[in-house]
């Protein structure tokens with residue numbers, strides 16, 4: 231934690247909504263060796279390169295998500311296609327973005343990664359694999375394949391990055407209790423301090439060094455009754471202290487807006503608990519601040535009576551009285567406490583839809599009588615098929631038959647002339663059987679509907 235840099239009261243952008251698009255794999259090539267004196271040179275089409283991936287790396291040198299929030303379109307480089315003479319395409323370069331320690335990456339509310347250790351890397355969007363060149367499709371039966379795959383598209387989605395500050399100690403309390411004054415007294419942070427409520431609008435973090443030990447303390451805006459529900463500056467900042475190990479709860483002996491200190495303590499306790507049960511479980515030290523005020527001592531005694539089980543300190547953040555004793559206690563307590571793990575990052579296998587097999591697909595009939603086929607596997611297959619090659623069409627038909635799509639379509643009511651849509655491609659489904667190599671077997675012919683490539687010859 232000691233690597234955390236002092237965060238002066240800069241605007242604190244703590245979420246970023248980003249669009250990730252990893253690089254597309256390069257297309258494979260279909261080519262044949264053509265050389266003098268070498269008749270019937272075999273296929274020599276190289277494979278496409280691998281598309282670049284997008285990585286997030288945790289570093290203490292960055293403290294906000296500001297940069298990323300301002301440049302939300304994040305792409306990694308596409309790969310280049312393979313060529314003749316077995317030349318493989320070049321890989322696209324990866325894109326690496328540095329994020330602050332404590333950054334959580336989410337996709338549709340699923341936590342993908344929780345980056346809290348320096349140097350921790352997370353591949354947020356995987357580049358597409360390169361399409362295979364026709365060398366890969368050579369078999370004993372087809373020594374001259376005119377089939378090559380297109381590159382796989384890179385992973386693409388919208389992600390949310392969230393930063394919850396990794397501080398060891400969280401300063402909480404009503405507005406005006408002196409939280410910022412205390413942070414300024416014990417660290418190099420220079421938060422705004424003033425004699426009115428809600429002076430602090432954004433969290434501040436400061437490194438405290440005391441008797442050779444260091445820890446990070448976060449000062450968050452004051453809480454009021456109903457804060458967990460969004461009152462005042464509300465719950466926006468409570469998440470920053472979710473991961474702290476220790477709470478220092480500051481109490482103003484003058485109370486707040488006519489509320490007595492004892493009630494004020496209970497209100498804050500309740501707000502913390504309502505926001506998150508974890509906050510109620512954290513060790514919390516009560517600190518009566520402003521001991522230079524005449525009523526402070528009495529309030530301290532009263533609270534000691536009312537909250538017998540709790541540790542209660544009496545300090546003056548302004549004069550420094552009692553602060554050393556408080557810090558002595560904090561550095562003694564910290565090593566005995568641990569921060570809870572808030573998130574369980576999702577399994578990698580759940581994340582990469584590209585690992586889904588082609589067999590999983592659904593068929594839906596739309597109002598316009600189009601059979602919509604959906605499924606990560608079949609969509610990827612379509613993206614990787616080179617529709618300019620008749621042999622690739624045949625290969626697609628064979629795969630469709632193998633995975634049971636013909637059967638499923640017929641069962642769903644498809645007849646000759648029915649339209650079938652998969653990803654961005656539309657086909658005309660024809661019952662007319664065509665001979666398919668092996669005698670006695672029939673293939674169902676999918677015909678391209680649009681004009682881009684013309685019909686299958």
Ligand SMILES: Nc1nc2c(ncn2[C@@H]2O[C@H](COP(=O)(O)OP(=O)(O)OP(=O)(O)O)[C@@H](O)[C@H]2O)c(=O)[nH]1
Nearest residue numbers: 405406407408409410411425428429430452547548
């Ligand atoms: N007399 C006295 N005044 C103090 C002491 N500590 C803080 N104050 C004053 O209390 C007022 C509020 O202090 P802040 O540190 O801004 O309080 P805060 O808890 O950060 O308030 P918010 O940011 O609004 O939540 C300021 O006028 C401080 O000068 C203290 O020990 N003694």
Ligand SMILES: [Mg+2]
Nearest residue numbers: 409410429430
């Ligand atoms: Mg403040």
